[in-house]
Amino acid sequence: MSLRILITNDDGIDAPGIGVMAEIAQAISDDVWIVAPDGNQSGAGHRFSFGRELSFERHGERRFAVTGGSPADCVVAGMTHILGDRPADLVLSGVNAGQNLGDIVNCSGTAAGAREGVLQGAIGIAMSQSMDYEVTHKPDWSNATRFGADVVRAIVAAHSGDDVFYNVNFPFCAVDEVVGLTAVAHQRFSRSPIRYYPSDNDGHFFMAIPETPLPLDPEADFEVLRRGNAITVTPFALQQTHRGALERLGSIALKGQ
Structure with missing residues (x-):
């Protein structure tokens, strides 16, 4: 039986990247479904549209x-309603136009689609095509198209019931310059990269990422993708409890008790 695959994204149902993801999925399975936002939901994170x-x-x-839904909304609607009594085995989110690296993954709607897929019982993989924004804001999908299905197959084969979702980034380079798939940790920035950014319109402003916080770990996703021409994959744990802090908190008591 073919894997049942559900695709979502945060760039919207008509974004070019979701067509690339459909090609990737159809190379793996003939049971492919798409449930995506009707418009751009970049930066939506794991928001749900409760009460609306x-x-x-x-x-x-x-x-x-x-309509008006987030990537997480779309995955829930697909897994618990549209796909009926057989939810997807694999949720693919993307392919995002632009890289999702480091702490930026925390606000990524692309990542949230894969994360919610795992929470709903599937394997979840988020995929992004990186860009050099100093060169162009238009992604070249060649690496995602060429390597995407092989990357998915490799991750699914290595998956062992782990409580994780996988974040994949394709490098910005020629297809023949890609050096392979590398598993890396995510870059934990020294501070949030998201900042207030003034608008030319008086009294208005943007949320933006004007610069990358330094220093960067040469072994983490940000620098490996940028310098090494490798496809990067990072497993993100869903169990977020910090065991060291848990143990320390377990030994404290309120004053007077």
Whole structure:
């Protein structure tokens, strides 16, 4: 039986990257479904639209948009309703236009789609095509197209019921310059990279990432992707309890008790 695959993204149902992801999925399985936001949800993180009615728009066979919905909304709707009694075995989120690295993953709607897939019982893989923003803001999908299906197969084969989702980034380089798939830790920045950024319109501002906090770990995802021309994959644990802090807290008591 083929893997049942659910695709979502945070760039929207009509984004080019979701077409790339559909090609990747269809190279693996003939049971592919798409449930994605009707518009751009970049930076939405793991937001749910509680208390607000949502609706579906059919965009073709096994292809649905959720009006106003986040990537997490889409995965839940797909896994618990659209796919009926057989939810997906694999949730693929992306392919995002632009890299998702380091602590930026915490606010990524692409990452949230994969994370929610795991929470719903599937294997979850987020995929992003990196760009050099000093050169272009238009992604070249060649590496995602060429290597995407092989990357998914490799991760699924290595998966062993781990309580993780996987974050994949394709490098910004020629296809023949890609050196392979490298498993790396994520870059923990010295501070949040997200900052206030002033607008040219008086009284308005943006949330932006004007610069990368330094220093950077040469062995973590950010620098390995940028300098090494490797496809990077990072497993993110869903059990977030810090055991050391848990033990320290277990030994404290309120004053007077």
